[in-house]
Amino acid sequence: MKSPIFLSIILFFLFVNISYADWQSTLSSKFDIAVTFDDCSDWKPSTAYGMDDTNPSDMPVCESKPPLNYYSDWDPSAPSGPYISSFSSKVGDAGKSLRIDVNASGDYGPSRIGGYFGDGSAKSGYSDIYFFYRAYFPAGYFPGDLVYEKLLNLGHGFTAPLEWNGLSGAECNADGESCRMPYGITSFVPQAEWGGPQFRLRSADYYSGSYPYSDEKTSGTVAVGKWVTFEYHLTLNDATADSDKVEIWMYDDNGKATSVFSDSAIRLHNLSASSGHKYNWFFIGGNSDQGGVGTYYVDDIIINDSRIGPTYFDLLGGGSVVSPPVIEPPPNVKLSPIN
Numbered sequence: 018m019k020s021p022i023f024l025s026i027i028l029f030f031l032f033v034n035i036s037y038a039d040w041q042s043t044l045s046s047k048f049d050i051a052v053t054f055d056d057c058s059d060w061k062p063s064t065a066y067g068m069d070d071t072n073p074s075d076m077p078v079c080e081s082k083p084p085l086n087y088y089s090d091w092d093p094s095a096p097s098g099p100y101i102s103s104f105s106s107k108v109g110d111a112g113k114s115l116r117i118d119v120n121a122s123g124d125y126g127p128s129r130i131g132g133y134f135g136d137g138s139a140k141s142g143y144s145d146i147y148f149f150y151r152a153y154f155p156a157g158y159f160p161g162d163l164v165y166e167k168l169l170n171l172g173h174g175f176t177a178p179l180e181w182n183g184l185s186g187a188e189c190n191a192d193g194e195s196c197r198m199p200y201g202i203t204s205f206v207p208q209a210e211w212g213g214p215q216f217r218l219r220s221a222d223y224y225s226g227s228y229p230y231s232d233e234k235t236s237g238t239v240a241v242g243k244w245v246t247f248e249y250h251l252t253l254n255d256a257t258a259d260s261d262k263v264e265i266w267m268y269d270d271n272g273k274a275t276s277v278f279s280d281s282a283i284r285l286h287n288l289s290a291s292s293g294h295k296y297n298w299f300f301i302g303g304n305s306d307q308g309g310v311g312t313y314y315v316d317d318i319i320i321n322d323s324r325i326g327p328t329y330f331d332l333l334g335g336g337s338v339v340s341p342p343v344i345e346p347p348p349n350v351k352l353s354p355i356n
Contacts, residue, residue: 040112041081047328050134050320055112056080060101062090069199071178077101083318086132087178087199091305092121100126106153106314108244108333114153117302119166120311129199131170131300132178134320139174139182142297146171149248149325150301153314156242159214165232166209167303168239171251172201173286174294182294195224195290199300202291205251207265208232208303209239216267216277224287237267237277244270244316248326253285255292261285272330 044051057079062070069089077085077100100116107114116126135141148171159166174182181189181201189196196202206219216237220230239245245267252262263285265278286294301315319325 040109043332044317044319044329045081047332048319048321048325050084050318051081052079052083052085052318053108053112054079054101054115054316057101057113059099059113061096061099062088063095069179084132084134085130087300088127088130089199089300089302090121090124091119091128092124094124097123097125100130104314106155108151108316114314114316116312116314118312119303120305122311125312127302128305129170129300129302130315131298131302133175133180133298135175135295135297137176139176139291139297140293140295142173142295143320143322144253144295145251145322146296147248147250147319147321147323147325148299149246149317149319149321149329151244151246151316152301153244153316154239154241155313158241158311158313159209159211159239161212164211165217165219166211168207168209168301169247169249170200170298170300171205171249171296172199172203172298173253173296174201174291175298182291197223201298203286205263205285207247207249210234214239214241218263218265218278220285222284222287224290229283229285235265235278237265237275246326248274248324250324251285251296253295255288258288259284266326268326268330272326272333274326 041051041053041056044053057077060077062075069087071087073086101113103112104114104116115130117128118124118126119128121128176183179185179198181196184196185198189198200223202224203222204220208217208219209215210217216235216239218230218233218235219228221228248266248268250264254260259282261283263278263280263283264276266274267277268274319329
């Protein structure tokens with residue numbers, strides 16, 4: 018029979034782990050949508066290699082049911098390991114993160130992952146959206162060549178995964194450049210330019226064939242060998258032309274915010290084709306670029322209707338929850354003191 022002290026030690030670590038798992042519920046209580054991956058089962062898809070996938074049975078299984086309903090996999094072979102797991106690169110001392118593999122360099126992760134977070138209408142979602150996430154790019158990830166790598170896509174007017182305004186596949190592309198999957202009618206695509214790496218922006222209006230931002234440089238750089246944090250604030254305004262808004266902050270490890278881009282006179286949606294549409298689609302990741310390490314990590318994706326970073330970093334300290342975990346025994350169990 019195990020001693021009370023031994024039982025106490027087991028229960029201590031059990032409840033410490035449970036308290037860190039509560040990072041998901043903590044963020045969910047503060048923000049509209051939070052994806053920490055901590056409450057997800059290890060994810061290793063068994064089908065749909067080398068293609069876009071929206072099959073619900075292939076998606077990550079998480080208790081909080083986050084809007085992860087799309088991924089792409091450039092590699093036609095089976096995964097070499099889990100895409101979501103307790104990797105050493107993660108936010109906090111416990112929990113899980115997502116591994117991205119844009120180069121299909123052994124199929125260690127999806128090339129893109131994201132999803133639809135509307136209610137089935139192109140006009141559901143956010144006309145004023147804050148989007149926040151953290152990424153870890155290992156040293157050597159960005160070579161010195163002049164290449165652009167897509168980091169993120171934010172889209173509006175979707176009605177389902179890979180479906181813009183009721184159109185999907187060949188229907189979406191039937192009239193030329195007006196709709197392109199998985200971007201929809203317009204795309205907002207932050208990029209990293211290797212050889213810095215500089216943080217740049219690109220956006221496209223496929224309906225008119227124009228590019229509001231064409232690889233426009235910001236004042237930020239993408240850190241390697243440590244967590245880098247992005248927060249985007251995008252506003253759609255149907256009232257007048259060129260009145261949409263973009264604000265972007267980047268945060269250091271201590272939560273200090275730096276404004277790296279701001280523009281309040283830009284057109285991010287087409288008034289004639291997408292008036293009233295709202296942001297309701299995203300994916301993180303990009304195209305195969307055949308360079309660098311190719312594998313990086315993502316954690317703590319948050320979507321909200323107000324600023325995220327200051328509150329988030331108030332809750333987080335040194336990669337762990339600021340407050341020490343509260344250890345409470347389950348009903349009818351008494352913890353013996355540890356001498």
